[in-house]
Amino acid sequence: MKVSQEVRTQMETSKQSNLKQSNAKSSFQSVVGQETQKLKETELNRLLADLTKQGEKVAKFRSFQDLGKYKKMVRQFIQEAVNYGLDLEQSRKWDLEGGSQTLSLVKQIDDKLIDLTDDVLDQEKSSIDVLDVIGEIKGMLLNLYA
Numbered sequence: 001m002k003v004s005q006e007v008r009t010q011m012e013t014s015k016q017s018n019l020k021q022s023n024a025k026s027s028f029q030s031v032v033g034q035e036t037q038k039l040k041e042t043e044l045n046r047l048l049a050d051l052t053k054q055g056e057k058v059a060k061f062r063s064f065q066d067l068g069k070y071k072k073m074v075r076q077f078i079q080e081a082v083n084y085g086l087d088l089e090q091s092r093k094w095d096l097e098g099g100s101q102t103l104s105l106v107k108q109i110d111d112k113l114i115d116l117t118d119d120v121l122d123q124e125k126s127s128i129d130v131l132d133v134i135g136e137i138k139g140m141l142l143n144l145y146a
Contacts (some may be wrong), residue, residue: 047077051073052138056131058120060127064120077141078109112140116133116134
């Protein structure tokens with residue numbers, strides 16, 4: 001039995017269309033993934049900018065209401081950054097002992113928030129000292145984000 005040229009052409013055409021469909025699916029998934037990543041980065045950048053403004057407000061006015069809002073914003077930023085990081089690079093967050101480097105950094109940020117609260121309570125501290133602690137917290141948050 002002889003296979004005609006028409007059958008071969010039809011088989012090659014069907015193979016090419018299957019390849020195009022699989023490429024279209026992976027291309028769509030990659031586009032969606034890239035857009036999701038851009039949205040998450042934009043959200044984290046917005047949260048960081050809001051955090052900076054609120055930190056300046058805490059240093060200027062030293063009110064407990066502003067301090068509480070600042071702490072809430074830090075927690076929200078940490079939650080977003082940890083969720084974002086674990087979604088992208090889950091395997092690189094864990095060390096050999098089964099612990100997480102992110103958790104140790106979160107603990108350090110929590111300690112700095114306690115220091116900030118103490119500085120706000122202490123009326124003897126200058127605004128420069130408060131801004132110094134806020135700057136350290138921001139640096140740790142950037143480290144968590146990166």
